[in-house]
Amino acid sequence: MTDLSYVLVGIGVMALVTYLPRMLPLAIFRKRINNRFIRSFLSYVPYAVLAAMTFPDVLYSTASLYSALVGLAVAVFLAYRGKSLLTVAVGAAAAVFLVERLLEFL
Amino acid sequence: MSDQSLKKFWKGARDGFPIFLGYVPVSFAFGMMATEGGLPFWTAVLISMTNFTSAGQVAGTSLILSGAAYLEIGITTFVINIRYMLMSLSLSQKLEEKMSTLARCVLSFGNTDEIFAVAMQQEGRVGTSYLAGLIATPYLGWTLGTVLGAGASGLLPLSLRTALGILIYGMFIAIMIPPARKVRSILMTVCIAAALSCVIRWVPWLSWISGGWSIILCAVAASAVVALRYPVADEEAMS
Numbered sequence: 001m002t003d004l005s006y007v008l009v010g011i012g013v014m015a016l017v018t019y020l021p022r023m024l025p026l027a028i029f030r031k032r033i034n035n036r037f038i039r040s041f042l043s044y045v046p047y048a049v050l051a052a053m054t055f056p057d058v059l060y061s062t063a064s065l066y067s068a069l070v071g072l073a074v075a076v077f078l079a080y081r082g083k084s085l086l087t088v089a090v091g092a093a094a095a096v097f098l099v100e101r102l103l104e105f106l
Numbered sequence: 107m108s109d110q111s112l113k114k115f116w117k118g119a120r121d122g123f124p125i126f127l128g129y130v131p132v133s134f135a136f137g138m139m140a141t142e143g144g145l146p147f148w149t150a151v152l153i154s155m156t157n158f159t160s161a162g163q164v165a166g167t168s169l170i171l172s173g174a175a176y177l178e179i180g181i182t183t184f185v186i187n188i189r190y191m192l193m194s195l196s197l198s199q200k201l202e203e204k205m206s207t208l209a210r211c212v213l214s215f216g217n218t219d220e221i222f223a224v225a226m227q228q229e230g231r232v233g234t235s236y237l238a239g240l241i242a243t244p245y246l247g248w249t250l251g252t253v254l255g256a257g258a259s260g261l262l263p264l265s266l267r268t269a270l271g272i273l274i275y276g277m278f279i280a281i282m283i284p285p286a287r288k289v290r291s292i293l294m295t296v297c298i299a300a301a302l303s304c305v306i307r308w309v310p311w312l313s314w315i316s317g318g319w320s321i322i323l324c325a326v327a328a329s330a331v332v333a334l335r336y337p338v339a340d341e342e343a344m345s
Contacts, residue, residue, distance in 0.1 A: 007145065007149055010176065011149065011152060011157075013179050013180045014157055014163060014183045015156040017180050017184035018163070021187050022193075023211055025195040026197060026198050027210050028198075031203070040338045041329045045329045047295045048299040048326075049299075050278045053189075054282070062268050062271050072272075072275075083280065084280070085127070086124055089128055090273070090276070092272045093131075094269070096272050
């Protein structure tokens with residue numbers, strides 16, 4: 001069993017370095033930024049961040065590369081059809097589950 | 107709270123409901139991992155309630171479980187979380203200018219990837235009540251999922267646990283694809299960032315770049331290139 005005070009300080013450190021990057025820019029930048037490039041840049045950031053977090057990590061998120069590839073394909077298909085967050089996520093997990101059961105027989 | 111702000115709060119809470127549903131299984135997986143690793147149940151829940159983030163808290167918790175130094179825990183978690191500076195900067199342009207500093211300080215705690223994405227999709231500026239509602243339901247879901255997962259650790263068969271690993275990415279894909287399908291510049295942003303991220307991971311002499319730095323590099327490069335090529339019209343960007 002890990003020492004409790006170590007765990008609590010560790011959690012405190014994590015919480016602090018998670019909160020500060022979220023809080024500082026919001027508290028500091030109150031005015032509208034007028035520079036067109038920066039405004040364009042900031043409007044693309046969310047999509048770029050999500051894409052960089054998803055690829056290639058999604059391929060390693062399950063028990064095998066094959067199940068992850070099928071799960072990814074199902075997620076992209078469902079999202080392309082405009083399904084909700086929940087449908088896409090659960091659909092991908094269900095596909096992964098099925099493929100991994102199938103792989104057991106191969 | 108006036109009737110109007112209460113109404114906005116509930117609208118936000120409703121918009122946050124899909125995120126709530128997406129968070130429950132993801133934080134469930136986190137809670138399971140934490141207690142299986144040997145953390146007491148209540149500390150797993152404490153981590154979720156004070157951190158409220160996925161990638162950073164998973165990485166930080168694994169480091170705590172391996173007995174890492176505070177400095178390593180702090181730097182690793184910080185690097186994974188630097189992306190929030192970009193997102194908060196982006197969100198700062200979307201908030202009503204009159205929002206108080208106190209409200210900004212409190213609400214910034216809830217600026218997760220998904221809440222950020224939904225807030226940015228709103229038409230016009232986002233106010234305190236709406237944002238508070240939009241944070242409240244996912245926060246409940248994140249906490250609830252952790253409670254269930256930390257309590258149920260070991261009850262779920264391995265086969266189910268590995269399938270749940272893809273949930274969080276499914277959610278990201280569901281946020282990215284529909285706008286990328288409609289807007290060419292967003293499609294380019296997604297493709298460039300994804301390609302760069304794969305290159306950094308798979309090219310051997312680049313693999314020293316850790317996950318957190320990689321996300322920042324890819325996001326900055328992809329957004330900058332696309333912003334140069336497709337500058338947004340003045341009002342369409344943030345409104």
